[in-house]
Amino acid sequence: MASEVLMPSSPSEAVSLFGDGAATTVIGGGTVVMPEITYGRLAPDRVLLLTNAGLDTVAVDGDTITIGATTRVDALAELGIDGLTACAGNVADGEIRSQATVGGNLCVGQGHEAPRGDLQGALLALDATVRSTGSDGERTESLETFLPHRHARLVLEVNFTRPAASAFAALEYPHTHEYTVLAVSGTRTADGTIRLAATGVAGPGARLRSAESAASDPEAAGAAAVNDVTFADDSLASAWYREQTLPVLVRRVLAQLEEST
């Protein structure tokens, strides 16, 4: 059956067409949804296609940055935040980064065989807040609170403060199209607070709070980090392998943050 495809031409129209979000499939860049449709795994009745919704504005007001949900992954590099640039540059390849959106990266479900949603880590480390709409109307909350409840929400924008320093480290993989096995993002704020987050773990990206508390001692922080997450066990890597490598990535990120003092 043919889908009903709605193409809002403003953010407010997108909000009203999304309504309570029930039975509506959102398409941002489509880099995840399109293969699902092409291969017949998804036959949505009602689609909200955000191409012309005007949700792609990036506003920089001093150190406060607000990015619309359909901002392209490759546009993040222009913000000049090292950790975010490196994290975004690690997503797929240039052609996909110029089509894939931030909202899609935050809302993507778990892959069948690999974790995905790399930007979640960098944005958690930036302590970003998310403005979204859904059955109980509009809501602004921390990304950390949002991620477990992101289904049937329409992301409108993401907001964060420019950090004093930021860093990113990921396990290298052989080809641009492999998903990230494991990655760690970190930031240091002007008052010296360190925030760390990981992606490639089980479920969405996660803050590494025990590691943050031990941040002044990178060895201890690395060791503590394994208590902050559950490790995915999938076609990319075993949970054991991820557990061995998370401390290494935490140490690398802390070293990068230290260097940019």
Place this chain on the structure above:
Amino acid sequence: MNLTINGVETPIESGPLTSLLDVLREELGITSPKAGCEQGGCGACTVLVDGEPRRSCLTPAASVDGAAITTVEGLGTPENLSPVQQAFTHHYAAQCGFCTSGMMMASQAYIDGGGTDDREAIQHALGGHVCRCTGYVKIIDAVAAVVRGESFDPNVTAAGTAMTNLGGMA
């Protein structure tokens, strides 16, 4: 819907969520974009959308309504190959040819965007494209040659370049 394909304005009848790849191949019979993986992972379907390289398999038709699309059919003609097509032929950058359309479109975008002949930069620009035949070296040779403005006789193949680049074994 409407697309300007290789300069010709064309009404589109496929549904709004049909991939641009299927619009081109199935509705319009433009077969240079290849249906490789149809999930974004190979680059065989890349075309230019308003000058930017895009995976046509990941692109819903409605999202590019009104756009200008360029495919290999819009590069040159068999009698008058474009510089990229000439270079790919001369440098033997195509073997089975399945990746070649996508490679050429991404190369064209790289060159149009002011790309240099730096091999790493070319590799980066073509990084999303899989080739199972050439080993990539000759594709990079071809793109670098176009950037340098070299001209070639497409009927003559530059033998041995890959070997030379791999350490002078030829």
